[in-house]
Amino acid sequence: MALSLAISPCPNDTFVFDALVHGRVPGAPPVEVTYADVDVTNTAAERGAFDLVKVSYAALPWLLDDYHLLPCGGALGRGCGPLVLTRGDRADLTGATVAVPGDRTTAYLLFRLWSAGQAPARIEVVPFHEIMPGVAAGRYDAGLVIHEARFTYHRHGLTALVDLGEWWEADTGLPIPLGAILARRGAVDPVEAARWIRESVQQAWADPAASREYVLAHAQEMELDVVDRHIGLYVNEFTADLGEAGFAAVTALLDRAATAGLVPQTSSSRATAWTS
DSSP states (O other), X not given: OOEEEEEOSSHHHHHHHHHHHTTOSTTOOOXXXXXXXXXXXXXXXXXXXXXXXXXXXXXXXXXXXXXXXXXXXXXXXSSOOOEEEESSOOOOOTTOEEEESOTTSHHHHHHHHHTBXXXXXXXXXXXXXXXXXXXXXXXXXXXXXXXXXXXXXXXXXXXXXXXXXXXXXXXXXXXEEEXXXXXXXXXXXXXXXXXXXXXXXXXXXXXXXXGHHHHHHTSTTOOHHHHHHHHHXXXXXXXXXXXXXXXXXXXXXXXXXXXXXXXXXXXXXXXXXXXX
């Protein structure tokens, strides 16, 4: 029986999962893939829609009853955080209308932690590709962006008010947890799933050219240089293994958010004991 997998069409996900998707991982089952933005997969995971699914770390408190957190395959690192963009030299967001890519994304959770004490007038959930043009056109006072926008926002005449990754790293000393891979309880052996994903990652690193056609087919007109920088930034040592620092980052994010009343309290052991 085929395994249902949901990932984004972003280069980091297609690069990581190329070998698994295309049947080159020994012992792995066939895979049926759905491509969707993480805001969509966060919601779908609440319905148990997929066997393996990429979600925001911010969504974990609503998902860990039904899913194991896997220690590999996701997006976590340093120097890769979301940006808050504006058109000018605005000092804060009090009274602003802010476009965000999803209300349960890690980007938005970090934004809420950072902006405590400020009072945006309105938050609008907007498809990611509409955020930078919307800020540039004046439809929004600010926009919260992720991924390749780090490399392209200058083209829209925008300014970074804050790099939330830099803010998080300076405040905690930890990498920033962005996207997680989950395995549905009772449907997928998490130990086996982690093995498949790690093998897929290792094959991607060993022969980057093997995934190039697949990555570019889903890169949504992204320039080749941007695709390569995107993969180089988001596919790193934490993709192969979260390790102690990665799990500490996940715990810190969820604990801080729960203390601030932004997410339900999640046991640290439940969040990190992925084989339980």
